[in-house]
Every structure is written in C-alpha cells, then in structure tokens.
Amino acid sequence: xxxxxxxxxxxxxxxRDRALYNLVLLAILxxxxxxxxxxxxVGQETKIIIDxxxxxxxxxxxxxxxxxxxxxxxxxxxxxxxxxxxxxxxRRSEFILGKYFGLCLTLFMSSAATATTIAIAxxxxxxxxAAAQLRLWPTAWLIFLELAIITAVALLFSCxxxxxxxxxxxxxxxxxxxxxxxxxxxxxxxxxxxxxxVSRALYHLLPNLANFNYIxxxxxxxxxxxxxxAGTTAYAIFYIAAMLAAAALIFNxxxxx
Amino acid sequence: MSGTERGRGSRIENxxxxxxxxxxSIFDLQSSLIRxxxxxxxxxxxxxxxxxxxxxxxxxxxxxxxxxxxxxxxIKRASLGFDGLMADVYWIRALLYFGExxxxxxxxxxxxxxxxxKLLQPLLDITVDLDPKxxxxxxxxxxxxxxxxxxAAVRFVERGIRNNSGEWRLYQxxxxxxxxxxxxxxxxxxxxxxxxxxxxxxxxxxxxxLMLAKGGERETARAMFLRLYEExxxxxxxxxxxxxxxxxxxxxxxxxxxxxxxxxxxx
Numbered sequence: 136x137x138x139x140x141x142x143x144x145x146x147x148x149x150x151r152d153r154a155l156y157n158l159v160l161l162a163i164l165x166x167x168x169x170x171x172x173x174x175x176x177v178g179q180e181t182k183i184i185i186d187x188x189x190x191x192x193x194x195x196x197x198x199x200x201x202x203x204x205x206x207x208x209x210x211x212x213x214x215x216x217x218x219x220x221x222x223x224x225x226r227r228s229e230f231i232l233g234k235y236f237g238l239c240l241t242l243f244m245s246s247a248a249t250a251t252t253i254a255i256a257x258x259x260x261x262x263x264x265a266a267a268q269l270r271l272w273p274t275a276w277l278i279f280l281e282l283a284i285i286t287a288v289a290l291l292f293s294c295x296x297x298x299x300x301x302x303x304x305x306x307x308x309x310x311x312x313x314x315x316x317x318x319x320x321x322x323x324x325x326x327x328x329x330x331x332x333v334s335r336a337l338y339h340l341l342p343n344l345a346n347f348n349y350i351x352x353x354x355x356x357x358x359x360x361x362x363x364x365a366g367t368t369a370y371a372i373f374y375i376a377a378m379l380a381a382a383a384l385i386f387n388x389x390x391x392x
Numbered sequence: 393m394s395g396t397e398r399g400r401g402s403r404i405e406n407x408x409x410x411x412x413x414x415x416x417s418i419f420d421l422q423s424s425l426i427r428x429x430x431x432x433x434x435x436x437x438x439x440x441x442x443x444x445x446x447x448x449x450x451x452x453x454x455x456x457x458x459x460x461x462x463x464x465x466x467i468k469r470a471s472l473g474f475d476g477l478m479a480d481v482y483w484i485r486a487l488l489y490f491g492e493x494x495x496x497x498x499x500x501x502x503x504x505x506x507x508x509x510k511l512l513q514p515l516l517d518i519t520v521d522l523d524p525k526x527x528x529x530x531x532x533x534x535x536x537x538x539x540x541x542x543x544a545a546v547r548f549v550e551r552g553i554r555n556n557s558g559e560w561r562l563y564q565x566x567x568x569x570x571x572x573x574x575x576x577x578x579x580x581x582x583x584x585x586x587x588x589x590x591x592x593x594x595x596x597x598x599x600x601x602l603m604l605a606k607g608g609e610r611e612t613a614r615a616m617f618l619r620l621y622e623e624x625x626x627x628x629x630x631x632x633x634x635x636x637x638x639x640x641x642x643x644x645x646x647x648x649x650x651x652x653x654x655x656x657x658x659x
Contacts, residue, residue: 176484178528183484186477193474313472344473351476355525 137225138233145237149203159245162195166252170260180260185354188253189274196246196282197309204289205301207234228383235290235379242282250275270358274349280371281347285309287378294385312344342374464521479523486515506539513537513544524555534565538572545569560592567599576607594626605640614640
C-alpha cells in the first residue's frame with residue numbers, strides 16, 4: 136500500500152505552499168474581524184461571528200482546494216517527476232488516491248484551525264464556554280466534506296486539463312453546485328421537456344453542494360441533526376469515490392512518454 | 393617602466409583599493425541602518441500628507457443613501473447560499489442607515505423625523521427576505537416602521553409571525569403596533585395569541601384585558617381580569633389583576649359611593 140507515503144508527502148508539499156498560509160491567515164483575520172463587526176449589529180454578535188466565520192471557512196477553503204488541487208497531478212507531469220514515481224512499484228490509482236488524501240489532510244488541518252478560531256471568538260463574545268458552541272462542529276464537518284468534493288473535482292480536471300482550465304472548471308462546478316436547488320426547481324417547473332431532462336441530468340450529475348450548507352441554521356442556534364450529517368457524509372463519500380474512480384481511469388490511460 | 397615606477401604604481405593601487413573598500417563599507421553601514429528606517433520614514437511622510445489633505449479637503453456633500461438592488465430574492469440567488477451572511481450585511485446596513493440619519497438630523501438641530509427614513513423598510517425587507525427567521529429585524533421594524541407606514545409595519549410583523557410562529561415576542565410587538573394605532577381589540581387579540589405560546593411570560597396574559605380596558609370595553613376586560621386572577625398561580629399576575637380590577641371599578645363607576653365600590657371589590 137503506497138497511498139499513505141504519497142499522501143504524507145503531498146501533505147508536506149502543500150503545507151509548504153505560501154498560498155495556503157495566506158488564505159488560512161485571511162480566513163482567520165476575517166473571523167477576528169467578525170467579533171468587531173458583530174458589535175455593530177445590535178444583539179446579533181454570535182450570529183455574525185458564525186455567519187462570517189463559517190462563510191470564510193467555505194470560501195477560503197474552496198480557494199485552497201481549487202488552487203492546490205489543480206496542481207496535484209499537473210505539477211508532477213510538467214516537472215517530469217511523474218515518470219520517476221511511476222517507474223517505482225506504484226499503481227497509478229494509488230498515486231491518485233495518495234495525492235487526494237494528502238491534500239484532504241491539509242484541508243482538514245486548515246479547516247480545523249479556522250473552526251478553532253471561530254470557537255475562540257464565540258467564547259470571547261459569549262463570555263465563556265457554553266454547550267451551544269458545540270453546534271459549530273457538525274457544520275464545520277459538513278463544510279470540510281464540501282471542500283473534499285471540490286478537491287476531488289479539481290483533481291479529476293487536473294488529470295486531463297491544463298491548470299488554468301482545471302481551476303476554471305472546478306470554480307464553475309463550485310458555483311453550479313451551490314445553485315443546485317435552482318437546477319431542481321428548473322427540472323420541476325420548466326415548460327420544455329428538453330430543459331426539464333437536461334436540468335434533471337445536471338442536478339444528479341453535478342455535486343449538490345447546497346446539502347452541505349447548514350450555516351444559517353447554525354447561526355440561528357440550531358444544531359445539524361445527526362441523520363442529516365450522516366446522510367450528507369454518505370453522499371460525499373459516494374460522490375468523491377465516483378470522481379476519484381473517473382480520475383484514476385483517465386490517469387491510467389494517459390501516456391507520459 | 394622602471395622598478396621604482398612599478399612600486400609606486402602598486403602603492404597607489406593599494407591605497408585606492410583601501411579607499412574604495414572604506415567607502416563601500418561606509419555605504420554598507422549606511423544602507424543597513426537606513427533601509428529598515430525607510431519604510432517608517434515614508435509611512436510617516438504619508439501620514440503628514442494625509443493630514444494635510446484632510447485639513448484642506450472640503451467636507452463631503454451629504455449623499456442620499458441608495459439601494460442599488462431592491463429585490464431580496466435576487467440577492468439571495470446571487471449569494472451562492474451565503475444568504476445568512478448577506479442578511480447580516482443588510483441588517484448592519486439598516487442599523488447604520490438609521491444611525492446616520494439620526495445623527496444627520498441631530499446635527500442640523502431637527503426633531504428626529506422617522507418618516508424621512510425612506511430606505512428603512514426596503515432594507516429591513518431585504519434582510520428578512522434573505523433570512524426569514526431574523527427576529528431582531530422584525531422587532532426593530534415593529535418599533536420604528538409604524539412612524540413611516542403603520543399598515544406596512546403591521547404586515548411586516550405579521551410576516552415575522554408567519555415565519556417564526558413560536559416567537560411570543562413578535563406577538564408582543566404586533567400588539568404594541570396595534571396599541572399605538574389605538575386598535576385595542578386587535579392588540580388584545582395579538583397579546584392573547586402570544587400569551588398562549590410556550591415560554592411567554594406571565595404578564596403577557598394580563599395584556600389582552602388591559603388592551604380591552606384601554607379600548608373602553610370595561611365588562612369584557614373585567615371578566616378577563618377576574619378569570620385570570622382566579623386561574624393564575626403567579627403572584628405578579630394576581631397583583632396586576634387586582635390593581636386593574638380596582639382601577640376599572642373606579643374609572644367606570646364614578647357615581648357609586650366609595651364605600652359601595654370597596655364592598656364590591658371585597659366581594
């Protein structure tokens with residue numbers, strides 16, 4: 136099993152990336168700023184810290200996933216390191232999985248750092264530790280899953296496209312994925328049969344990232360129900376598996392000579 | 393070239409290289425001292441320039457706040473699911489708009505005229521379009537919108553109740569809006585509905601009767617206070633009921649002798 140060494144190496148590589156530190160730092164700065172902004176919004180301090188903090192976690196996390204995800208495979212191809220790696224007893228699918236889990240580990244660490252900052256900001260705003268602050272963590276987990284899906288999509292594009300195009304495609308998938316309830320609405324209400332069929336196909340083909348958005352409810356004081364968290368986790372695992380299988384398939388057929 | 397000349401030439405070369413070395417080390421020393429100071433110096437100069445510009449720039453003309461996008465639904469679609477965050481943005485904007493208008497009118501020594509806050513309602517509408525459960529926005533609207541458009545204020549709070557049916561405070565606010573318009577029966581109804589919700593404080597139960605009494609419906613109000621007095625275990629509610637019964641008896645029976653009224657109350 137060569138996945139773990141490749142994953143750890145990818146983690147070390149991405150942890151050295153300056154873009155990662157800049158984005159995590161920006162997210163943390165936004166969380167700190169939310170404490171100040173919350174003071175302006177009378178009586179809504181906690182809501183604003185959660186809204187702004189978790190939104191920053193999502194947006195900056197997505198940027199990290201896209202910026203680092205597109206370079207996962209293409210960097211090794213461009214530098215020629217891929218030939219060196221594949222000359223060793225490493226299967227191509229193992230290489231893809233190792234790269235993916237390495238970046239996921241990076242994303243997990245950066246998300247945990249941002250979520251911890253939000254928790255500290257909440258403790259400061261609420262004047263102490265409260266059980267209600269625990270509601271943050273299931274939502275942060277859902278956001279991490281959303282980022283893991285975006286990483287898988289970016290990795291898939293990275294296997295057959297240039298970094299710039301991969302970034303564009305991954306960003307578009309992120310945007311459309313966030314609008315997927317509208318796709319469903321279109322599939323249900325459009326007068327054209329073709330538009331209905333296309334919308335329905337796209338709705339099932341593209342990731343439904345709206346599933347992972349529980350920020351509003353958390354800000355209102357609700358905790359994500361465990362059934363919903365479990366269902367969404369299962370959906371994320373299946374979708375990521377599909378993306379990685381497709382990536383491995385494409386990568387297996389590529390000729391690096 | 394003779395040997396003496398060669399010797400002199402090399403001495404000169406030696407001397408000039410020493411001078412060059414000395415010069416360059418002085419320059420290095422200067423650079424290492426100056427370089428870290430330069431950003432601070434330029435920042436300070438920038439600060440001086442900024443202060444000069446601030447003191448010479450004419451005061452900006454008062455610009456009327458503009459609402460570029462008036463549809464909450466459009467903002468919701470464009471917000472990529474971050475509608476809660478956008479609701480916070482519009483909520484803060486509404487508060488800042490209110491505060492700025494208040495300050496502007498205060499500075500110009502005017503009586504604070506809420507009816508001039510034309511953007512308050514659209515800003516609050518967008519806030520609750522984006523987050524229909526934003527109770528703070530509904531409550532803010534209940535207090536200040538009646539001065540701008542009372543009917544719109546009632547509709548706004550009723551919308552809040554539809555979206556947050558378990559929130560007794562919104563019924564209290566609706567009762568307050570009706571009370572301000574002297575619609576005591578509607579106010580009594582709103583308070584009664586709110587009082588029936590879990591978590592509603594005991595004093596809410598006394599409000600319907602108070603509103604009816606205020607509206608001149610003495611008999612209904614009296615009956616409600618009496619029933620509440622008998623049913624409630626809350627000492628505060630009992631105390632309020634007693635006082636209100638006494639007040640009703642006093643207010644509506646001026647012709648009855650004092651002793652007779654006292655006897656009635658005791659009974």
